[in-house]
Amino acid sequence: MAQDPHAAEQLAPLLTSEGWALLNSLGPYREEDVLAITARLRKAGHAPELVSAVLSQARLRVKAEAKFGEFSRHMLFTRAGLEQATRLSIAARHARRFVDGGVRSVADLGCGLGADAMAMASLDLEVTAVELDETTAACATINLMPFPNVRVVHADAQTVPLDGIEGVWLDPARRTTTTSGTTRLWDPEEFSPPLSFAAELADKGLPVGVKLGPGIPHPSVPGGCEAQWVSVDGDVAEVALYFNALRRPTVRRAALVLSGDSAAELVAETDFGEGVHPKIGPLEGFLYEPDGAVIRAGLVAELADRLGGHLVDPHIAYFCAPDLSATPFARAYRVLEVRPYNVRALRQWVRDEGITALDIKKRGMAVAPDELRKLLFLGLGKAPKKKPHRRATLVLTRIGEHRVAAIVEPV
Structure with a gap:
């Protein structure tokens, strides 16, 4: 986990009986109550640094509910740790891989705040959770206290003995943290530990799983593993690589789309770049916008083929089909009109059609939707109150050398 230079001083007051009791006594936190809470705590005699630490942690707990649900109310967080933490709903799927692979003990190398270790422990796996950053390791210790089958080790993941360990999970640090914030790392060999370390463990026959950012280039994905991209409610959260007993033998790449339950x-x-040969055809009928996990996994052509469709351009992740098909892997639009991309003509269309709100989607074009929207409505003024509100959707894309604007209707 990337180190946060301010995290230690923010957490230290909470690692006392007074600080921990005060934090857990706050109840539901609302930002609009912060001044009243501050005044109340100061009046009660609590030190300014403790009050500040408690309020900062209360904010993080509220933010963490999206990933940890009700568990967040009794956990400790760092800002950097929360950014990289696995959602519990996804961590449960990681843990299930080890159970299904017959693994009974796991080393969670780079455990961060402990999300994956929590999920593994809840499935009765014996977990050794290793974290290099001392402050993050302290948080993990607090967060994992309810699980007797977990021990937290403050150490470098690459130096921990794996004697007696049956499987390994890695969540490498992919950010560096400075006083000005965090910076994302893109080279897998700059991760901590590097991706090559995971591959070396897999080469020894260990069941190995690795969580990475979804933007990893396909050439950087090692051979011999399964790569599964995961999206949650349309947001691509991660790609997980599974080696040996954790890998499904007939799967090289996958897109898992989670929405609600x-x-x-x-x-x-x-492998990447192989498989279904994409068909190319006109932008007509129904336009499909694939989920980000499908795009990252390189499965757009496979999805188009499944739905009887074709790509509109071999380099663009849109495809069309003559018929409407229900699918969780893409959003569909009915194509109403396709015209050359021309700002002046589009402004006239907005005026003539009485458009009052415009959604703009784009792929393969260097256009900023917000800036274009301003240009298209420039000089039109606000619509009269009695005038009906009319929303339209534009899809901007490239077909070969031509830039086009498709007027579509969401299905």
């Missing part, structure tokens, strides 16, 4: 998966046995 539902889950759907699109898989391929072929």
Whole structure:
């Protein structure tokens, strides 16, 4: 986990009986109450640094509810740690891989705040949670206290003995943290530990799983593993690499789409760049915008083929089909009109059609939707109150060398 230079001083007051009791006595936190809470705590005699630490942690707990649910109310967080922490709903799927692979003990190398270790421990796995950053390790210790089958080790993940360990999970630090904030790292060999370390463990036959950012280039994905991209409610959260006993033998790449309580998966046995040969055709009928996990996994052509469709351009992640098909892997639009991309003509269209709100989607074009929207409505003024509100959707894309604007209707 990337180190936060301010995290230690913010957490130190909370690692006392007074600080911990005060934090857990706050109840539901609301930002609009911060001044009243501050005044009340100061009047009660609590030190300014303790009050500041308690309020900072209360804010993080509220933010953490999206990933940890009700567990967040009794956990400790750092800002950097929360950014990289796994959602518990996804961590449960990581843990299930180890159970299904017959693994009974796991080393969680780079455990961060302990999300994956929590999920593994809840499935009765014996977990050794290793974290290099001392402050983050302290948080993990607090967060994992309810689980007797977990021990937290403050150490470098690459130096911990793995004797007696049956499987390994890695969540490498992919950010560096400075006083001005965090910076994302893109080279897998700059991660801590590097991706090559995970590959070396896998080469020894260990069941190994690795969580990475979804933007990793396909050439950087090691051979011999399964790569599963995961999206949650349209947001691509991660790619997980699974080696040896954790890998499904007939899956090389996969897109797992989670929405609410539902889950759907699109898989391929072929390697990146192989598989279905994409068909190319006109922008007409129904336009499909694939989920980000499908795009990252390189499965757009496979999805288009499944729905009887074709790509509009071999380099653009849109496809069209003559018929409407229900699918969790893409959003569909009915194509109403396709015209050359021309700002002046589009402004006239907005005026003639009485458009009052415009959604703009784009791929393959260097256009800023917010700036274009301002240009298209420039000089039109506000619509009269009695005038009906009319929303429209534009899809801007490139077909070969031509830039086009498609007027579409969401289905």
